[in-house]
Amino acid sequence: MTDVFDHAAELEQQERERALNEQARRANLTGKTLADSAEFCDDCGDNIPLKRRKAMPGFVRCISCQSRQERRGKR
Template sequence: MTADLFDRASDAEQAFRDNAIKRQLDRVVEQPRTDSAGSRCCLDCSDPIPQARLVAVPHAVRCFGCQAIKEPR
C-alpha cells in the first residue's frame, strides 16, 4: 500500500516536470529589435535598452520599465 502511494506521488511529480518542460519549449521567444545604429531597442516603447540591463539580462527585449509592466510581481 505504501509503495503504491509513493508510485502515484512519483508519477504526479514526473507529470508536473513534463508539463513544465513542455510549457518552456512551447513558449514564444521574442526577437530583439535594433535601431539603425545597432543598439537593441525595447519592443514596447522603442527606447534603447540600457547597456547595464543587457549586461544583467543578455536576452532582454524590453527596457526595465516596460518589462516591469509586462511582468508584474
C-alpha cells in the first residue's frame, strides 16, 4: 500500500514542478524569439509546426498537448 502512496506523491511532485516551470516560462514570454521555442513537444515529442513557433515564441508543447494541459488545469 505504501508503494501506491509513494508513487502518487511522486506524480504530484512532478506535476507541481511542471506547473511551476510553466508559470515561470509564461512570466518570461515577453521578448521571446523563435529560437526560444521548442522544435519538438516536451510532452509527446511531435514536431511543433514552424507557424506555431513563429506565432507564439517560447512554447514547448504542440497544440494538442497544450490544449490538454490547459483543460487539466481548469478541473
